[in-house]
Amino acid sequence: MKPDDTSMARLMALAQAGDRQAYGVLLDECQTWLRRYFMRRVAPGQLDDLVQETLLSLHRKLATWDSSRPFLPWLAAIARYRWVDHLRQFYRAEEGELADDLPGYDQEPAIAARISLDRLLASLPEPQARAIELVKIAGLSVAEAAQACGQSESLIKVNIHRGLKKLTALIEKA
């Protein structure tokens, strides 16, 4: 069964009250959801680390979810923060190609589109998004990225710096 907002919100409310069984089920569902969420936007070899970092943040920030609000936009905000932080630290992927498909988004397409990483990335000016995609996500070197998109190497670096700064500011808004 694919995770949905209503059941995850119910499990989260139980988890906040200390129900370990519900928490176990919730974390398992979150793991599934996060793998799908990050799949196309992180190299496969980095996916496990990123999912684990996000689950740890979820655990530490359990009290910040408001039970009167939907669960997935909260989880997505934490996942986006972790993803942008990951992009900042990550310089070159060597673990293979990105997955092309993005399964699991057919259940609640409106929510999925609103909270997706694609939407966050699309909020950047095109040159900044392209520089981040090529270097930080696809794992090209700055020189390779410059050749691929026609920007100079220094412009690639500037666009990555500005783009990541802007992504941080837009995590909840975009």
Add this chain to the structure above:
Amino acid sequence: MNVMNRDTNLLIAELVDDLRPVRPLSFWRGLGVVVASMAAMIAGVATMVGLRSDLLTGSPDPLFLLANGLFLLLGLAASVSVLAMGRPRVGSDHSGWAWATAMAALLPATGFALALAGKTSALTGKAAGHGLDCLMMGSALGLLAFAVLVIWLRRGAPTSPERAGLVAGIAAGSLGTFAYSLHCAFNDIVHIGLWHGGVVALSALAGRMVVPRLIRW
């Protein structure tokens, strides 16, 4: 179960084992603590240095009301934004503080304009000394609200710690200068704009520099 999932499942088991009941961060409780800290600041000013005489007689100066009203609203708007930043969600827009800051910035902008035109004595002699008092006392009082907001942000999950720090500083400085203004007898726009506005600028800078280092994800 595949190999990639194995470590994550171990982590999940550890997290489940570590689970303790949590008290969700309540916006209204947070706002209540901010308001209580403001009340404590006002009480401190009233008992330690006393309130302005025109307040005690019930006929406050219009400029005092206007300027202090702006600082109070800025402090509350920024505090509400900080409280919202502690409980993240995609789709949340907590930019109200920016508009309030723009409106309150009219005070220092006017102060600067008049100071540049030489139409003030607020920056010289005894008046400057009093201005420094306002700057230091307003900033010191604001520390109480600052502590409350930093504790909230440390418990919360601000996705932009730098901005959260900046806004927490603006909130603390505005509430601090509002509280000390209840004592300050000056009704000069240059004094209010530069020295009282300076408290907000100084606190904002301190918040931007300090708070990101205090936030733990």
